[in-house]
Amino acid sequence: MTDRSRSTPLVWSAITLGLFAVLTVLVVIDWAPLTDLDRSATDETTTWVAEGSWLEHALRILEHAGGTIAGIIYTILLAAWLWWQSQRRAAQYALIVIITTFVVTHALKFLTDRNRPDVQAVFAHLDNGSFPSGHASFIASLTGVLYVVVGMLVRRSGIRRLLHVLLVLLAVAMCFDRLLLGRHFPSDVIGGLLLGFGAALLTRAFFDPQPRSTALTSEPLVASVPAATRDLHVVLNPIKVEDVGQFRSILSAMAVESGWREPVWHYTTIEDPGTGMAAKASVAGADLVIVCGGDGTVREVCAELAGTGIPVGIVPAGTGNLLARNLDIPLYIRSAIDVALNGQDRAIDMVRVSGDGGLEDTHFLVMAGMGFDAAIMEGVNEDIKKKVGWLAYVLSGLKSLMFPAVKVEVSIDDAPFTKHRARTVLVGNVGYLQAGMPLLPDAAIDDGVLDVVLLHPKRFLSWLPLAFRVLTKGSKTDELIERFTGRKVVIRAAIDTPRQLDGDSIGSGRELSMECIHGRLLVRAPR
Known part of the structure; x- marks a missing residue:
């Protein structure tokens, strides 16, 4: 999400x-002070590794892991993954940096033709050019690329800093590998680092790896009812973004670039998680409302704007982001903003919900649940969630894995109730739930019906075949997995049971009554 001006990487690339x-x-001129320092340092560091020791074997493994063939494989896999994630400019950036570094490194090896340290023959003699170190230049270019990619795609600052530190440690380890094995002089390694990082910085100065706006790369959409004013309102949950000022700057600039007016901003509060802000935007005549927050904020805003004809753009900034994932909205914030501003309007279903236990009539967009899945939501430690994101749900799930089975009754489309036992009951408006689980593979967010699944693993080991059947999208139904579909769904439990809507716990109760409202909401989806 970070925007950097061209001058910053340009200055650092010039220095590097x-x-x-x-x-x-x-x-090249074989400057005596540098040559003497290189030789004395090499003689010293190579004494730290005994031939045949565990350290030598570990260093040799690292050496092969950073070799030419391995580097080619890493580069292809990285570029392919970025391309698959629709980050095509980032994939091009990676290829430009790493290939350029590789070509320049080997050209300089040939031109300088510097001899390798004599001591390296103890381990296995290499006789190609020593300057600059190919391992060092490759790991520096790869580290530089990944540093930029992580800064683009990883939203959580703690995880981003951790990954940056790990990248630096990897580069340091590779450099020490070259020195301890006596493969290179220190100046060879330093030269490789400067070349690799310099290539990453220089390329970043002239080639932006961030995706280009749809407004710049696609033909304008034909609006059935063209907006005369193009008024844009934004509902923002301020605790979900690292830097509110920076986020406002990015969205405002992209909005103006896409032909929208300067946005009107609304901030959610603890007392009002989005309903009042969405109402103000509607009354003010907004042509588009963008909501940035977690699934709870998105649900509140969408429920208020349902039926108004005002499209909602979603910038996912939570942990689950289930609606965004099921609509194929990218999680990278700039790309999500682009879809919100320039995407295609799509009519999707909403689900009206009522129940006991003090639950007021409400809506959900993604799913409702009773039992094990709701216990996971209740058990999530918010402090851990802020630090590690979705891993907090994994930890809570492990603690709740043997949530007791409950007797439930299910009615579909006002039919008589049928009796079942289940550890969890899920009613979904979409097919994919947390961690990309295809628990309801036939569900569609615009088909006018709800998909219901009851899970009843009787023993701990029963989770294994259940997981296999879910991941393989098996259609078989039995006591382990039962499925239903219908426009109206009522679930009654024999005892008070944890419940959740769109991943938010709503307290325990014995009943949920749900009805699908077909095509109720307009959302912006990728073209």
């Missing part, structure tokens, strides 16, 4: 590549 150029000249 300038130092590399100076070092290259010193190596």
Whole structure:
């Protein structure tokens, strides 16, 4: 989500590549002070590794892991993954940086033709050019690319910092590998680092890896009822973004670029998680409302705007982001903003919900549940969730895995109730739930019906065949998995049971009554 001006990477690339150029000249003229320092340092560091020791074996493994063939494989896999994630410019950026570094490294090896340290022959002699280190230049270019990609795609600052630190440690480990094995002089390794990082910085200055706006790359959509004013309102949950000012700046700039007016901003509060803000936007005559927050905020805003004809753009900033995932809205915030501003309007279903236990009439967009899944939501530690995101749900799920089975009754479309036993009952408006689980593979968010699944693993080990059947999208129904579909669904439990809507716990109760309202809401989806 970070925008960097061209000047910052350009200045740092000039410094980095300038130092590399100076070092290259010193190596070519065989400057005595540098040569003496290289030899003395190499003689010292290679004494730390005994031939045949566990350390030598570990270093040799690291050496092969960072070799040319391995590097080619890593590069192809990284570019393919980025392309698959629709981050095509990021994939191009990775290829440009790594291929350029590879070509320049081997050209300089040939031109400088520097001899390798004599001591490296103890382990296995390498006789191609020593300057610059190919391992060091590759790991530096790869680290530089991944540093940029992580900064783009990872929203949680704690996880982002952790990944950045791990990348730096990986580069340091590879450099020490070259020195301890005596493969290179220190100046070779430093030269490789400067070249790789310099290439990443210089390319970043002139090639933006962030996706280009749909408004710049696609023909305008034909609006059935063109908006005369193009008024844009934004409902933001401020605790869900790292820097509110930066987020506002990015969205405002992209909105103006896409032909919208300067946005009107509304902030959610603990007392009002979005309903009042959406109502204000509707009364003010908004042509588009963008909501940025978690599933709870999205649900509140969408429920208020349902039936108004005002499209809702979704910028997912929560942990689950289930609606966004099922609509194929990208989780990378700039891409999500682009879809919200320039995507295709799509009519989707909403689900009206009522129940006992003090539950007021409400709606959901993704799913409702009773039992094990709701116990997971209740058991999530919010402090852990802030630090590690969706892993907090995994920890809660492990604690709740043997939630006791409950006697339930189910009625579909006002038919007589049928009796069952289940550890969890899920009613879904979409097919994919947390962690991409295809629990309701036939569900569609615009088909006018709800999909119901009852899960009843009798023993701990019964979760294994259940998971296999879910992941393989098996259609078989029995006591382990039962499925139903219908426009109206009523679930009654024999005892008070945890309940949840769109991943938010709504307290325990014995009943949920749900009705699908077909095509109730307009949302912005990718073209």
